[in-house]
Amino acid sequence: MKEGWGRRRWWEFRQGHTVYLIFVLTFINFILIAYRLLIERVTFFKDLVPELWIFALMFILVYVPAAILIGYWHRRTQLRVETTIINQQNPVLAKMIRTLLDVQTGKASQEEIEDFRDMLKRIENKHKK
Amino acid sequence: MVFQKKILREFWWAGRMGHAIYLTISLGFVNFILITYNFLIDGNEILETVLSEIWIFSIIFLILYIPVSILIGRWHSNTQIHVDMELKMFEDPILARMIRTLLDVQTGKASQEEIEDFRNSVLKIEKQENDKL
Numbered sequence: 174m175k176e177g178w179g180r181r182r183w184w185e186f187r188q189g190h191t192v193y194l195i196f197v198l199t200f201i202n203f204i205l206i207a208y209r210l211l212i213e214r215v216t217f218f219k220d221l222v223p224e225l226w227i228f229a230l231m232f233i234l235v236y237v238p239a240a241i242l243i244g245y246w247h248r249r250t251q252l253r254v255e256t257t258i259i260n261q262q263n264p265v266l267a268k269m270i271r272t273l274l275d276v277q278t279g280k281a282s283q284e285e286i287e288d289f290r291d292m293l294k295r296i297e298n299k300h301k302k
Numbered sequence: 303m304v305f306q307k308k309i310l311r312e313f314w315w316a317g318r319m320g321h322a323i324y325l326t327i328s329l330g331f332v333n334f335i336l337i338t339y340n341f342l343i344d345g346n347e348i349l350e351t352v353l354s355e356i357w358i359f360s361i362i363f364l365i366l367y368i369p370v371s372i373l374i375g376r377w378h379s380n381t382q383i384h385v386d387m388e389l390k391m392f393e394d395p396i397l398a399r400m401i402r403t404l405l406d407v408q409t410g411k412a413s414q415e416e417i418e419d420f421r422n423s424v425l426k427i428e429k430q431e432n433d434k435l
Contacts, residue, residue, distance in 0.1 A: 185375030186368060190327060192382075193374050194367065198334045205341040252393040260396035260427070267427035270400040274421060277407045 200236075204229045269293075331367075335360050400424070 208228050212218040222228045260266065272289045275281035281289075339356045343349040353359040391397070403420045406412035412420075426432045 182372055185379060186372045187323065187327075188375030188378045189371035189373065190367075190375070192378055194371050195330065198330055201342075202334055202337050205337050209341045248389060248393065252390065253395060256390065256394040257396055260394065261432050262427075262430075264428045264430055266397075266400075267424040270404065271421060271424040271428055273404055274407060274417070274424070277404065278417060 200229075200233070204232055207232075331364070335363060 204225070208222075208225050212222055212228060222231065268289075272281060272285065276286060335356065339353075339359050343353050343359060353362070399420070403412060403416070407417060423432075
């Protein structure tokens, strides 16, 4: 499939932004807001964390391993639940698999096969419009 | 009524896509620029001499951010996505069952009962008659 140059760059920009750089922006936002609006204004916290860079370092040292551990737990326990729920709500995939099964077992009529093939062709050719 | 509901749900989906894929990028940029400029650059003697105005900071940020993001995204598309997909596919029991049953039908391993059970379960998904979550 040939997509436009601009659309490919837009996809890459979004991948770079949403998967990687957004973390940096969000971390900086959080660190600055939390430090300037909370830590600097409360003496107890200010004594604990006297400098912005110390807070930034402490935050990253705690946050990154915590995120990795949570992500690992998510993959091992939660991801399976999510893919199951998503696939259970995917009638198009179910139709595709059911029709392939019916073709294989001889249950599908010629008309049904043709309708299914037309549907696939419409999906396949949509980007050419 | 059902048709109207579907239209509303499609609008809700379109709105979410517009927000999540496009507009949220602008919101994030504005947040970052305002917060960083006001809480970090403004009042800092060294940074303020280089970035005396917020619009200068915004332009420099965008000029650097967009190409860096494209380069990282290009690297991600070429090297990381297949890892993500692999992890997801290994945690996708429904798709695995679908493909395995098709394979078993092809190789003659699937019993008639198994085929019927499987057909009923995909038919339920197709017609959205599956058990409520």
